[in-house]
Amino acid sequence: MATKVNCSHILVSNENEAKQLMERIKAGENFADLAKKVSKCPSGKKGGELGWFGKGQMVPEFEKVAFENEKGKIVGPVKTQFGWHIIKIVDTR
Numbered sequence: 001m002a003t004k005v006n007c008s009h010i011l012v013s014n015e016n017e018a019k020q021l022m023e024r025i026k027a028g029e030n031f032a033d034l035a036k037k038v039s040k041c042p043s044g045k046k047g048g049e050l051g052w053f054g055k056g057q058m059v060p061e062f063e064k065v066a067f068e069n070e071k072g073k074i075v076g077p078v079k080t081q082f083g084w085h086i087i088k089i090v091d092t093r
Contacts, residue, residue, distance in 0.1 A: 003055075010039045014083075049090075
């Protein structure tokens, strides 16, 4: 089981917007480009990159999804106190 994960994410205000982003990603749009255009998180400037983190470093809802999915998976929408996330599992170790 992974002890650290490397994720990118896109943060938006509402579930509908997050669902539309998932559709665009499934249709082939580039995750990092979308993050740069629409993410409300400062990480958006870096294509949504959050880098490596361990357990206890992210809010529980985000962390649960990050650690339960395998490398390469894009998951969402995920609701946290900050809004709605689309999460890309870049790598695990």
